[in-house]
Amino acid sequence: MNRLHDRTALVTGGASGIGRAIALRFAAEGAAVLVTDIQEAEGQKVADEIAEKGGRAIFMRHDVTDESAWTAAVERAVSEFGGLDVLVNNAGIGDLGTIEDTTLDQYERTVSVDQTGVFLGTRAAAEHLKASGHGSVINISSIFGTSGGMGTSPAYHAAKGAVRTLTKNVALAWARAGVRVNSIHPGFIDTPILDAARGTEFETAMVDLTPMGRLGRPEEVAAAAAYLAGDDASFVTGAELYVDGGYLA
Ligand code: NAD
Numbered sequence: 004m005n006r007l008h009d010r011t012a013l014v015t016g017g018a019s020g021i022g023r024a025i026a027l028r029f030a031a032e033g034a035a036v037l038v039t040d041i042q043e044a045e046g047q048k049v050a051d052e053i054a055e056k057g058g059r060a061i062f063m064r065h066d067v068t069d070e071s072a073w074t075a076a077v078e079r080a081v082s083e084f085g086g087l088d089v090l091v092n093n094a095g096i097g098d099l100g101t102i103e104d105t106t107l108d109q110y111e112r113t114v115s116v117d118q119t120g121v122f123l124g125t126r127a128a129a130e131h132l133k134a135s136g137h138g139s140v141i142n143i144s145s146i147f148g149t150s151g152g153m154g155t156s157p158a159y160h161a162a163k164g165a166v167r168t169l170t171k172n173v174a175l176a177w178a179r180a181g182v183r184v185n186s187i188h189p190g191f192i193d194t195p196i197l198d199a200a201r202g203t204e205f206e207t208a209m210v211d212l213t214p215m216g217r218l219g220r221p222e223e224v225a226a227a228a229a230y231l232a233g234d235d236a237s238f239v240t241g242a243e244l245y246v247d248g249g250y251l252a
Contacts, residue, residue, distance in 0.1 A: 006233040008033030010137075011084035013076060015039050015067050015124065016094030018046035020194030021143060024221035025091055025228045026050075030058030032229055037080040039065035040094065059084075067094045067120030073127035080131075087131040089232045092121040092166075093143040097196050102157045110158040117162035118169075125173055125184075138182035141231050142170045143224075146190050146247050153208070167243060174241035183240040185231045190247025193218040214249030 012029050016022035017038035026038045030053040038053075038060055040046040046062040053060035061083055065076045080087045098105065098113045121142050132138030147156065148163030167186055174184035191197065191209040197218075200206050210217060227246045230236055245251055 005033040006229065006235065007089070010034045010088040010232065011037075011080060011086055012089035012091065012232065013037045013039065013080045013087060013124075013128070014091040014093060015065065015120070017049055017062075018042040020196060021189065021192060021221045021224045022091070022093040023049050024225035025093060026060065027053060028222070028225035028229050029089070029232065030056070030060055032233070034089065034232070035059040035084040036061075037076065037083065038062045039067075039076055041066050067092075067124060068115045070123055070127075073123045077127045077131060086135060087128055088135040088137060089139045089141070090124060090128045090132060091141045091143070091228060091232075092124050093141075094120055095143065095196070097199070098156050098158045099199060101155055105157055110161075113158035114162045114165075117159065118165045121166050121169060125169075129177075132182045133177070133180045136181060137234065137237075138177075138180075139232050139236070140170075140173065140182065140184040141228050142166050142184070142186045144170070144186040144188050144243070146188050146245065146250050148186070148188055149243070150251060153205075170243070171241045178240055183231070183236065185236070185239060185242045185244065187224060187227050187231070188243055188245045188247065188251070189219060189224050190245070190250040191218050192221055192224055192246075194221055212250060213247070214252060217248065219246060219248055 017026040018040035050060040050062035144166040145163040148167040170186040
């Protein structure tokens with residue numbers, strides 16, 4: 004399929020896991036992709052992999068918590084590709100532990116990347132998304148943006164819940180401007196973000212709690228993003244799409 008052949012996209016956190024899979028899928032669908040991340044070597048590899056397959060991609064180092072870096076990233080996409088149609092706010096970090104042992108620094112760091120980064124990115128891209136005529140913002144929230152999970156990772160839950168309602172708020176604000184804004188809520192997806200849980204009882208629990216009885220693959224989230232990015236989802240805005248093997252069913 005070549006559903007995104009006339010689209011340009013900016014994917015944050017594109018060096019790894021879900022972001023990498025989204026960048027590869029978008030490029031395979033014909034989009035020109037600006038891959039951004041704080042991991043430079045890995046991010047460059049993703050852009051190189053896309054180019055080797057005949058796709059269009061460049062990598063740029065970009066910290067989503069940095070307001071001025073957002074201006075530079077959006078300008079880079081526009082100068083390289085002539086505009087910006089799709090923004091994927093994917094970069095994220097996890098936090099472990101309970102409410103009692105979470106320090107203020109840890110809490111604020113998680114909120115800064117997972118929540119404030121989405122605000123900064125969406126605001127920075129506003130003008131170009133509106134000019135696009137088919138702008139689409141895809142925010143990667145989580146099943147933990149809707150449910151209380153296992154009673155751990157309070158900052159992550161708070162941030163991902165905020166992303167869910169920020170998505171709906173901007174969807175309404177921009178509906179008449181022709182920019183669609185949706186969130187994807189992955190369940191347990193097999194990426195490096197789960198590394199801290201490997202070999203612990205949490206790893207088994209993730210599979211046990213998933214009705215389909217397995218972890219998801221990053222490519223399965225990327226397929227949902229490709230749908231939301233393009234015209235197949237032309238009347239879909241303010242929606243939350245669960246890619247969770249039935250976790251929240
Ligand atoms: P990952 O660790 O493989 O990828 C996250 C990427 O974000 C990394 O490349 C990392 O370098 C980048 N990143 C971190 N801080 C950044 C910053 N300040 N600026 C720019 N980039 C930064 O993890 P993943 O599973 O692919 O996670 C992608 C998104 O999916 C995250 O928002 C995560 O919360 C969400 N998510 C993941 C799962 C899961 O089970 N894997 C479930 C639900 C939601």
